[in-house]
Amino acid sequence: MHIVFFGDQHVESSGGAQVSMRLQRQFLERAGHTVTVVAPRMHGRDFGDPAYVETPSIPIQLDREYSMTWPGARTDAFVDRALAERPPVDVVHVQADFWGAFTGHRFARRHGLPVVHTMHNRVDVGIQAVTPLAPLVLAALVRWQRWMLPAGPSLGLRGATRTGTADAAEDPRDVAETGPGDAVRTHLGGGAGAASTRESAGWRFLAGIAAGSAAVTAPSAHFAHRLEEHGVFRPVDVVWNGIDDAVLDVALATRAPRKDGVPRFVWVGRMSPEKRLLPFLEAVAESGMRAEVDIIGGGAERRAAERLVARRSPRADVRFLGRLAYRDTLARLAAADAVVQTSVGFETQGMTPFEAAALGTPAVVSDPDIAAELESGFWPVAEPLSTSALAQALRSAADDIDAGRAVAVNPEIAERFRQSSRTSAMLEIYTRVLSA
Template identity: 60%
Template sequence: MHIVFFGDQHLESLGGAQVSMRLQRRFLERAGHTVTAVAPRMHASRGSSDAGYLDLPSIPITLDREYSMSWPGRRTDRYLDRALASRPPVDLVHVQADFWGAFIGHRFAHRHGIPVVHTMHNRVDVGMAAVTPLHRQVLAVLNLWRRRAMRGIGRPVSGSDGWAFLRGIAQVANAVTAPSGHFARRLEQHDVFGDVDVIWNGIDDDLLASVLAAREERGDRRPRFVWLGRMSPEKRLLPFLEAVVESQVDADIEVIGGGGQLRAAEKIARRHDGIRFAGRLPYAETLARIAAADAVVQTSIGFETQGMTPFEAATLGTPTIVSDPDIAAELRGGLWAVSDGSVAALAATLKQAASDLSAGSAPTPDPEVAAAFRQSSRTAAMIEIYERVLRAG
């Protein structure tokens, strides 16, 4: 098969969806398929070129030029059609985008009569509410843009909230997948799609084996907790650090990642002697830090469509302190669940986890979750969906 991915951001840019798409591509190609990844051209340097990337004309949208956008319209359509004409015939479109990438991908599939699998990575309503107080107005504008960009594709979909937006871009797909059971249920409950397939984002089998082989024994030291992610409000880094200070937990805390809240985080961290900021790290090094930790701390609530970090931790044998009850249910064990979203509850759970670790009574991740999170199994499951869609014509 020749599968064309469509993303909102270039696969070499930072982000969980981009990491997942790079991994999917590698394992699909390992299985004998061809993958072309269509996304806006990056304006920051990304190193060597890759023939599997088809970069669309774009404009940068962030000051660091890491992220960009391509305008969905006839000019982009013509550019894309010309570029793909020199590649093998496309069998299937896999949209893994929520905004301009989704519009461009569905427009391409509609023009050429190609079936579409659409993976939902983003809970748009929660994401917008986390980054702007004007989220209702922004969602109304996004729905207007969606109706204009996808005019003539499928039936008109009214509404101005996040679910209407997702409903509008998913309704012409032949299959919709979600990276977790809890997100799939919400998509079905809000009539985004009738029957959503659950395909977790996975972890590289080879990298997993390498990290596990290099893992060292804990030894005689105080517990080591690691928090990782984007330093933005929806990830709740600052409440986590406040909980560390309130608990005065006897543990070493490592924070991996970057973002706009770094300065505020560093200010809070001065009130506890065990907090260290590692900055942004390569993916392999991040996994090694998770494997070396005694517990991973997950703090966002209601925002994640999957929450990769706790699953990566489970696969590496590291338990997680989990704030989101949906993620806790999907992990099926190997965790300390935080009772509510307060700093006090998180502080109490940190102390309990440190106590359990010191006593040698920490919970153990579910081995079935670890096995099911390997990318080889995720790719096999996705190929089954591709073949089902193609058989249906």
């Protein structure tokens, strides 16, 4: 089949969604399918890859890595011309939240194609993290979405409309069902319509861009639950972002036995407030533990983090390694005694603890949603936003590692996290929406 990805950013730019899309394309092509990727042109770079349809764009950062394509008639015509020269499209896979989402859904509507929409981001939390004007920005986004994707018949699995699910009741799967400890939920064919979407412009926005989808996927069960809970779409399929099988095999084959010495912790991420690097470094100092702590990544808070370490003089040896290549990061995770996850409520999956678990490395986990997804193999932070509780969890982890009783990771993670299994799961969804 021919699958067309739509993204907000070029897949060769940095970012978790972009890494996932590159890997998805690679494994879909190995399985014999054709993939085209539609995304804004990246300024100053020419990739010459025939799979890319690079839409006209303007840079939106000083380093020109990220770009924006204004959605609308001109972009629609550009995409139509580019895809007319390629094999007939079977499935549109939108993996975007803004201009890429609008362009992808508009293309699918024009050509009567089913849409699978992967939600990678918590739009509301992300915008709140970068601007004090978040309510105004979110309200503007909702209006923009309604303008770009006006109400009308959707291409959902069972003919649901933007504002209701009248046809869905004819399907025998549309029955209330319960599980142990679960509230009753009804399977709807898609679209918004839940009263809870009034609670937040962010959820209303996501509901609006999901409304025309035949299926919606999320990279974790906890994010899928929130999407359903807030009326964005029901049911949401859970398909984790994965790790390249070959890279995982090499990392596992070269993993060395633990060396003697103090416990080794690693923190990986973007140095921005929502990732909570500064509270982590405060907790390292407060813990008083003897350890090696490697910080991988870059961002606006690096200087503040370095100043904090200089001021607090923790007993642990804290090293800032900067941005590393993906394989080098995995090697650091494999060599560590524990990875530390500190963001709370922000991650839609939280890749690092899963990558570490796949390599056999346990984690200190602040976010209870991520802890539940891992199931085992971690030291929980009793009060997720408490620096003192994080310090206590770090001390417990260091003591257990020193004593040779570190927690064992969930052995199922490595197999469930392989990209080959994730691609198989996504192909089942493609087949389902094509047969509906």
